[in-house]
């Protein structure tokens with residue numbers, strides 16, 4: 001008998017290929033790459049004259065004096081220095097892209113919320129006009145907190161470029177394929193993959209296969225890093241080699257273009273006469289990266305009980321309080337359930353952290369119905385949540401044979417800060433008004449009789 005389950009097929013496909021063309025493996029490596037031979041200076045950063053008449057420029061992702069193990073910067077060798085990509089700015093409005101602090105007077109963020117997938121509209125939408133903020137947390141001005149967004153993209157950015165000075169951007173596609181042409185190279189991104197675009201990095205987004213929908217976590221705080229594995233050791237969970245950073249790629253195009261900058265929650269546009277994606281060669285450790293979620297190696301219970309979901313952390317962005325993340329990105333994917341005498345789904349819970357979930361594909365084990373691919377849910381700070389009646393009753397009486405959770409991939413953006421709903425999330429997005437009812441039919445079973453289970 002051949003096993004044709006989706007996760008099995010992915011493993012077979014993965015074994016059939018080595019390093020992807022166009023990408024360099026590793027997380028936080030010190031990379032070097034050049035699109036033209038000899039463009040990258042060797043042994044130094046600032047030669048008196050660079051090859052090809054290029055300009056040398058540093059992009060600093062951390063303060064100059066950050067500790068060595070956290071220090072991130074990249075040296076770029078480009079056709080024009082970035083000051084030529086930045087003229088006078090005018091403010092523009094992107095009314096659906098919100099930034100913390102953003103507390104809407106007549107919106108109640110206290111509640112358990114769940115949404116159906118936000119539908120595409122008939123209007124062509126780009127990466128900028130198609131961003132729909134669902135929640136915000138913290139304060140962009142002090143560089144703490146985050147925002148969660150849904151993107152609905154059907155149109156490519158043409159002669160239009162963007163960067164966020166506010167945030168690094170974590171992208172979780174659910175539908176369609178996008179191309180992120182960044183200053184440092186090209187990332188093609190499809191469902192089951194994620195990408196991180198660093199703060200300050202210029203790019204434009206093209207639709208490779210549309211329509212495209214997915215989730216974005218905008219991180220105002222310290223950069224995402226891999227979580228410490230502790231006693232788990234040097235392997236499993238997300239492994240460094242499975243992250244891919246693009247090789248250098250550039251444009252030499254002289255056409256009227258715009259650069260939009262997100263800065264302290266506001267959007268500003270400047271007009272230039274050429275493409276700013278003109279980095280011919282670069283070296284450094286501040287760079288965009290993508291990751292195939294099917295390479296995430298989950299660890300879990302092998303005898304009894306259910307560990308905290310932190311064992312499924314793919315990436316964590318520290319907050320300055322040890323072990324308390326500004327954001328954790330957590331993945332719930334295919335895995336075996338084998339625990340004995342154990343209630344296997346996620347337990348009932350109240351949490352000081354706030355949990356925003358999204359479904360990439362398949363069925364989530366705590367909610368067999370209603371939490372569908374493209375949908376989201378929010379269990380805010382100190383609000384109870386847990387399995388619905390169907391999940392509870394099923395898991396309480398199931399025969400506890402080894403069981404494969406297959407065809408399932410959901411994630412969580414978990415932050416130490418309360419998440420505030422936008423007016424879009426509360427009033428325009430397809431909110432499921434009856435979500436709270438999924439717990440209504442849970443029965444009282446207690447009657448004081450010993451031995452009752």
Ligand SMILES: [Fe+2]
Nearest residue numbers: 349351355385
């Ligand atoms: Fe929870």
